[in-house]
Amino acid sequence: MLVFGGNCYARSEYEIKAAYLYNFIKFVSWTSQSVEAAGEINVCILGKDPFQELIDPINGKKIQGKPIKLFKFESMKVAPSCTVIFISSSERKGFENILMTPALEHALTVSDIEDFAKSGGMIGFVQVGNVIRFEINLDSARKSGVDISSKLLELAQEVYQ
Amino acid sequence: MTWSKLPIKTKLILLTFITSVFGILILSASLIWYENLTYRQQISQELNVIGNMLADRSNAALVFGDVSQLKDNINSLKLRESITLGCIYNEKNQVLATFSRSGKLGCPDKPRSTSGVFEDDHFYTVQDIMLDGEVIGRLYIESTLEELRRHLQNYVATATIVSALAVLGLLIISAILQRTVTTPLLHLSETATRIANDKNYRLRAELESFDEIGELTKSFNAMLETIEYQNKEILKSYGSLERQVEIRTAELKAANQELEAFSYSVSHDLRQPLRAIDGYSEAIAEDCSEKLDELAVEYLGRIRSASGRMSMLIDSMLTLSRVTRHKLDCEEVDLSQIVEGIASELRSAHPNRDVTMTIAPNVKAKGDERLLHIALSNLVENAWKYSSKKESAHIEFGVINKREGAVYFVKDDGAGFDMKYADRLFVAFNRLHTPSEFEGSGIGLATVFRIITRHRGRIWAESEPSRGSTFYFTLNVQ
Numbered sequence: 001m002l003v004f005g006g007n008c009y010a011r012s013e014y015e016i017k018a019a020y021l022y023n024f025i026k027f028v029s030w031t032s033q034s035v036e037a038a039g040e041i042n043v044c045i046l047g048k049d050p051f052q053e054l055i056d057p058i059n060g061k062k063i064q065g066k067p068i069k070l071f072k073f074e075s076m077k078v079a080p081s082c083t084v085i086f087i088s089s090s091e092r093k094g095f096e097n098i099l100m101t102p103a104l105e106h107a108l109t110v111s112d113i114e115d116f117a118k119s120g121g122m123i124g125f126v127q128v129g130n131v132i133r134f135e136i137n138l139d140s141a142r143k144s145g146v147d148i149s150s151k152l153l154e155l156a157q158e159v160y161q
Numbered sequence: 162m163t164w165s166k167l168p169i170k171t172k173l174i175l176l177t178f179i180t181s182v183f184g185i186l187i188l189s190a191s192l193i194w195y196e197n198l199t200y201r202q203q204i205s206q207e208l209n210v211i212g213n214m215l216a217d218r219s220n221a222a223l224v225f226g227d228v229s230q231l232k233d234n235i236n237s238l239k240l241r242e243s244i245t246l247g248c249i250y251n252e253k254n255q256v257l258a259t260f261s262r263s264g265k266l267g268c269p270d271k272p273r274s275t276s277g278v279f280e281d282d283h284f285y286t287v288q289d290i291m292l293d294g295e296v297i298g299r300l301y302i303e304s305t306l307e308e309l310r311r312h313l314q315n316y317v318a319t320a321t322i323v324s325a326l327a328v329l330g331l332l333i334i335s336a337i338l339q340r341t342v343t344t345p346l347l348h349l350s351e352t353a354t355r356i357a358n359d360k361n362y363r364l365r366a367e368l369e370s371f372d373e374i375g376e377l378t379k380s381f382n383a384m385l386e387t388i389e390y391q392n393k394e395i396l397k398s399y400g401s402l403e404r405q406v407e408i409r410t411a412e413l414k415a416a417n418q419e420l421e422a423f424s425y426s427v428s429h430d431l432r433q434p435l436r437a438i439d440g441y442s443e444a445i446a447e448d449c450s451e452k453l454d455e456l457a458v459e460y461l462g463r464i465r466s467a468s469g470r471m472s473m474l475i476d477s478m479l480t481l482s483r484v485t486r487h488k489l490d491c492e493e494v495d496l497s498q499i500v501e502g503i504a505s506e507l508r509s510a511h512p513n514r515d516v517t518m519t520i521a522p523n524v525k526a527k528g529d530e531r532l533l534h535i536a537l538s539n540l541v542e543n544a545w546k547y548s549s550k551k552e553s554a555h556i557e558f559g560v561i562n563k564r565e566g567a568v569y570f571v572k573d574d575g576a577g578f579d580m581k582y583a584d585r586l587f588v589a590f591n592r593l594h595t596p597s598e599f600e601g602s603g604i605g606l607a608t609v610f611r612i613i614t615r616h617r618g619r620i621w622a623e624s625e626p627s628r629g630s631t632f633y634f635t636l637n638v639q
Binding site for chain 2: 020023026027063064149151152154155
C-alpha cells in the first residue's frame with residue numbers, strides 16, 4: 001500500500017516526504033464543488049524538484065477512486081489547476097505570493113519551507129530530531145475550502161488556527 | 162421402601178416434586194445456556210465495535226508512523242476492564258504499539274483477521290486497519306472471560322435459589338392440593354377397612370368429590386347396600402331354616418321315642434305269652450309224654466326250639482333298644498380283659514371245640530364298659546360261631562395304631578362272606594347265612610354298629626368266603 005515500500009530499511013528524507021504527500025491526500029477533502037467533481041487529482045511539484053524519480057510512482061495511483069496526475073514545473077506562470085501543490089524550498093523567497101495565486105484558490109498547499117504553515121501555507125514539513133513531522137494551518141485550509149481530517153490534525157506537530 | 166408401598170399422599174407429592182424439579186432444571190439449563198450464548202455474542206459485538214473504532218482512529222497514525230499516537234490510541238483500551246491485551250501491527254505484522262493490563266506482552270506473531278474467537282479463558286478479535294480500501298495494519302484485542310464466568314456464576318446461583326424457592330413453593334402447594342385428591346380416597350379406604358374389620362355393613366362411605374373417586378364411593382355404597390340386603394335375606398332364610406330343623410328334629414325325636422317305646426313294649430310284652438307257650442310245651446313234654454306219640458313229641462320239640470329262638474330274638478331286640486336308649490358312661494376300659502372273660506365263657510360253654518384265642522394284652526380304650534362288653538361279645542361270639550365248622554379255629558383280638566388313632570379288630574379264620582354283601586352286614590335282620598347253616602338273630606351286628614356309632618367310631622369288615630373275616634372298629638370318645 002505504501003507506495004514506497006516498508007520501513008525495514010532507512011528511507012531517505014524525500015522518500016518519506018513523498019509518501020506523506022501521497023497519504024495527506026487521503027485525509028483531506030474539498031468543499032469546493034469544482035474540485036470534488038473533477039475526475040482526477042492533479043498533484044503539482046513547483047520549483048526545483050527535490051523528489052526526482054521518488055515521487056513518480058504516485059502518478060496514476062487512485063485515491064477515493066480518482067487517479068493522480070503528477071505535474072512538475074518551474075514557475076507558477078505555466079502552472080495548471082492544481083488540487084495539491086508541493087512548493088519546493090527553492091521557492092522560499094516570495095512563496096506567500098505564490099499562495100495568493102488564484103489558480104491555487106482551492107489547492108492543498110504543502111511545503112518543507114521553514115514556517116510554511118505559520119506563514120499561510122496549509123501543511124508544512126518540520127524536522128524533529130531525526131523524525132519528519134508536519135504542521136498544519138487550519139485557518140488557511142478552511143479559507144480555501146480544504147477540509148483536513150481530525151486524525152491528521154491529531155498527528156500534527158502544531159496546528160495554527 | 163419400594164414405590165408400591167408408599168402412601169398415595171407421598172406418591173402425589175413425590176410426583177409433583179420430580180416433575181417440577183425436572184421442568185425447572187430444564188428451564189434453568191436452557192436459560193443459562195441462552196444467557197451464555199447472548200452474553201458471548203454481546204462480548205463479541207462490543208469488542209468488535211471497540212476494535213473497529215480503534216482501527217479506524219489509528220490508520221492515520223499508522224500511515225504516518227506516529228508510534229506515540231498509536232500508543233495513546235491503544236492505551237484507551239484500558240477503559241474497558243475486561244480487555245487484557247491490545248496490539249497494533251503494521252502491514253508487515255510488526256508490532257508498533259501494545260497495551261497489556263498485566264504488563265506481560267503476548268502479542269501473537271501473525272494474527273489473522275477474525276471477527277472474534279472464543280478460547281478456553283479468553284476471547285480475541287483481530288481487526289484490519291484500513292485506509293482508502295487498503296489494509297495497512299492490524300489490531301489485536303484480547304479479553305478475559307472472567308466477567309462472563311462471574312456473570313454465569315451469579316446467574317447459576319440466582320437460578321438455583323429461585324428454582325429451590327419455586328420447588329419449595331410447588332411442594333407446599335401440592336401438599337395442600339393433594340388433599341383434595343387423597344382425602345376422599347383415604348376416607349373411602351378407612352371406611353372399607355372398618356367394614357372389613359367390624360363386619361358392619363350398615364356403614365356408608367361419605368361422598369366428598371364428584372370425580373372417579375366419587376363414582377367409586379357411589380359404587381362402593383351400592384355394593385354395601387346389596388350386601389346388607391343379602392345379609393338380611395340370608396338371616397331371614399337362616400331363621401326359617403333353623404325353625405324348620407327344630408320342628409323336624411322334634412318330630413323325629415317324638416317318632417323315635419314312640420318307636421323305641423313301641424319296640425321295647427313289644428319285646429317286653431311278647432315275653433309273657435312266649436313264656437306261657439314255652440312253659441306249657443315243657444309241661445306237656447314232661448307230664449303228658451306217655452300219652453303222645455313220637456310225632457307229637459317231635460313237633461313239641463320243634464315248638465320249644467322255635468319259642469327258644471323267639472326268646473333269643475326278643476332278648477336281642479331288647480338289647481338293641483337298650484343300647485339306643487342307654488346313656489353313655491365313659492371311662493377307661495380294659496378291652497383285653499373283657500375279651501378274656503368272653504373267651505373263657507365260650508370255652509366253658511363249648512368244651513369240645515378246639516379254638517386258639519390270641520388276645521393282645523392291655524388294650525385299653527375310653528368308652529362305656531357295658532356297651533363295649535355287648536359289642537365285643539357279639540363280635541367274638543360271631544367269630545366263635547362262624548368258625549364252628551372247622552376242626553380247629555383261630556380267633557384273634559388286637560389293635561393297630563394308626564396315625565388317625567387306634568383301630569381294634571377281631572379276626573377269625575371261619576366261613577367268611579362275600580365282600581359284595583358287606584353293606585348289608587350291619588343292617589338289622591339282614592343275614593348272610595341261613596339259620597340252618599349258622600344260628601343267629603340278625604340283630605347282633607346291628608347292635609354292634611349302633612354301639613360303635615354311639616362312641617363316634619367307625620366299623621367295617623374285610624372278608625373272603627371260607628377264609629375268615631376281620632372286623633375293624635374305632636372309638637372316638639374322650
